[in-house]
Amino acid sequence: MVHRSATIQDVARAAGVSTATVSRALSNPDLVAEQTRDAVFEAIKRTGYRVNQAARNLRMRRAGAVLVLVPDLGIPFYSKILAGISDGFAATDYAVLIADTKDSPLDDSELAAYFTDGRIDGVISLDGRFSREALDACEREGLGKRIVFLCEWVEGASFPAIRSDNAHGARLAIRHLYELGHRRIAHATGPQGNVLTIARRDAMLEERARLDLPARDEWIIRGDFSVESGHRAAQRIVEMSERPTAVFCSADTVAFGLISGLQGAGLSVPNDISVVGFDDIDIAQYYVPALTTIYQDRHRLGRRAAERLLERLNPSALDVGDEAGDLVGVKLVVRDSAAALHAGD
Numbered sequence: 001m002v003h004r005s006a007t008i009q010d011v012a013r014a015a016g017v018s019t020a021t022v023s024r025a026l027s028n029p030d031l032v033a034e035q036t037r038d039a040v041f042e043a044i045k046r047t048g049y050r051v052n053q054a055a056r057n058l059r060m061r062r063a064g065a066v067l068v069l070v071p072d073l074g075i076p077f078y079s080k081i082l083a084g085i086s087d088g089f090a091a092t093d094y095a096v097l098i099a100d101t102k103d104s105p106l107d108d109s110e111l112a113a114y115f116t117d118g119r120i121d122g123v124i125s126l127d128g129r130f131s132r133e134a135l136d137a138c139e140r141e142g143l144g145k146r147i148v149f150l151c152e153w154v155e156g157a158s159f160p161a162i163r164s165d166n167a168h169g170a171r172l173a174i175r176h177l178y179e180l181g182h183r184r185i186a187h188a189t190g191p192q193g194n195v196l197t198i199a200r201r202d203a204m205l206e207e208r209a210r211l212d213l214p215a216r217d218e219w220i221i222r223g224d225f226s227v228e229s230g231h232r233a234a235q236r237i238v239e240m241s242e243r244p245t246a247v248f249c250s251a252d253t254v255a256f257g258l259i260s261g262l263q264g265a266g267l268s269v270p271n272d273i274s275v276v277g278f279d280d281i282d283i284a285q286y287y288v289p290a291l292t293t294i295y296q297d298r299h300r301l302g303r304r305a306a307e308r309l310l311e312r313l314n315p316s317a318l319d320v321g322d323e324a325g326d327l328v329g330v331k332l333v334v335r336d337s338a339a340a341l342h343a344g345d
Helices: 008-016 017-026 034-047 053-060 078-089 108-118 131-138 166-179 195-210 227-238 251-263 298-313
Strands: 063-070 095-100 122-125 145-152 161-165 185-188 244-249 274-276 293-296 330-333
Touching: 008 017, 008 034, 008 122, 017 034, 063 078, 063 145, 063 251, 078 095, 078 298, 122 251, 122 298, 145 298, 161 166, 161 298, 166 185, 166 195, 166 274, 166 293, 166 330, 185 195, 185 227, 185 251, 244 251
Parallel strands: 063 095, 063 122, 122 145, 145 161, 185 244, 244 274
Antiparallel strands: 293 330
């Protein structure tokens, strides 16, 4: 026996309202009186009515999906961010699509095509490699309100950028090592030209200068955010004639590679060299030694980005987003990889 699916007319009859009222309660619930709205939603439950989302999106000229651009899905840092984004959209009817841009960065023209082809309504980009020209073109095409940057951003662009207070985090790391007695402090950087690399490196240099710490060019060890980069940094340090007594790493993954490389060369962390990371990814507390690092609230970052994009996609919302809330605080988490400097070191 075939059971007929409930229709919007069935819902209207069950709620004692018109079909137009049912439609309005679904698309613009704030325009419907609370008692009527409750009656409609109760009728939907009783009848088992299911919204034809594809047809509804077509009528409203929307795709019903947002695209999240991730530089490398293999990096564990992004897991909680994606969970935060998912939670931010959980109460909406938007589908969240994820694209890994590591091996195939989204071409400037591809970004606009996703919008114009009707495949997505908005973008959250954790990849800051777009050109200013491409973003300016998006703004001219009226697409600017549909883009939010997360963690990374493009300098000078007018799009919201949800990010941690990277500069404060770097200063906390250097100050902690200074208070432990370290004066020869090196820095293993992220990839050249990356906005996070620049923000953390520049703040590190400023804090080191403020504390009147010695500086050597070789103590700025260029790399990227990978474990391999940290391992290469360890090899560089082992070969130095004047070794640093502490290293601030641009990411936890870099710190893991650095510690492994130093220990493989016969050096002890933290007895010979102290190490501080940045991110506080899940494995940091279980690593040996447990990593002292800068904590980022990754779930909050992801959820805030989702909220910001929803604000911008809602045509009835005023464009008065709380920009102060776009900068998320960080904190120092003290564990075992950094220790007081031994006398005579």
